[in-house]
Amino acid sequence: MAEHHYNKSSLIMFRILFVLFLLVPLIEIYFLIQVGEVIGAGWTIFSVVATAVIGAGLIRTQGASTLLRAQANLQQGSLPALEMLEGIALAVSGVLLLIPGFFTDALGFILLIPFFRQALIKPLLEKGQFTMRGQTMYSHRNSDDSTIIEGEIVDRDDHEQLK
Numbered sequence: 001m002a003e004h005h006y007n008k009s010s011l012i013m014f015r016i017l018f019v020l021f022l023l024v025p026l027i028e029i030y031f032l033i034q035v036g037e038v039i040g041a042g043w044t045i046f047s048v049v050a051t052a053v054i055g056a057g058l059i060r061t062q063g064a065s066t067l068l069r070a071q072a073n074l075q076q077g078s079l080p081a082l083e084m085l086e087g088i089a090l091a092v093s094g095v096l097l098l099i100p101g102f103f104t105d106a107l108g109f110i111l112l113i114p115f116f117r118q119a120l121i122k123p124l125l126e127k128g129q130f131t132m133r134g135q136t137m138y139s140h141r142n143s144d145d146s147t148i149i150e151g152e153i154v155d156r157d158d159h160e161q162l163k
Contacts, residue, residue, distance in 0.1 A: 028101030035102060051105040055097030058112050063090050085121045086114075093117075 036044040070083035089111050096108030110116050 024104065027103045028099075031102040032100075048100045048102070048105070051102075051109075052097055052100075055094070055105070055108055055112065058109075059090055059094045059097070062112055062114070063087070066090065081125055082118070082121060085124070086117055089117050089121065 032044060032048075035047070039047070066083050066086045070080035070087075073080035073083065093108045093111035096104040096111070099105075111120075
């Protein structure tokens with residue numbers, strides 16, 4: 001019988017996620033009932049759908065802006081770490097806005113505001129909480145060199161089978 005060993009951080013993460021999965025729906029139900037009593041069920045449903053539609057449009061524009069900044073950083077030869085983390089924050093924002101409810105919508109809209117989004121991300125970058133793993137490819141372009149070399153990649157196994 002295989003024993004499973006969990007480190008302390010994964011156990012803490014499990015507990016946090018467990019509490020969130022219990023707590024967030026209860027908060028959403030509470031707010032939906034409270035708002036529904038004030039403005040009515042129809043307007044409450046309309047508001048939840050409208051925030052999702054408005055949020056989707058805002059995510060599109062924010063995402064395009066972030067992508068353009070990331071491309072500009074890459075062209076200058078620097079790693080767009082902030083923009084990459086902003087992209088993750090925008091994806092989280094999109095998920096929060098698609099979840100029906102006012103609490104998650106408020107959190108999603110907060111992540112759509114660049115000032116707040118960057119205020120959450122920059123301390124993580126400054127503390128070095130993230131490390132990049134993988135390969136880096138550099139592209140050096142010489143405007144004086146116009147030589148073009150064409151080539152073909154041949155897999156030896158495929159080449160041997162053809163003989």
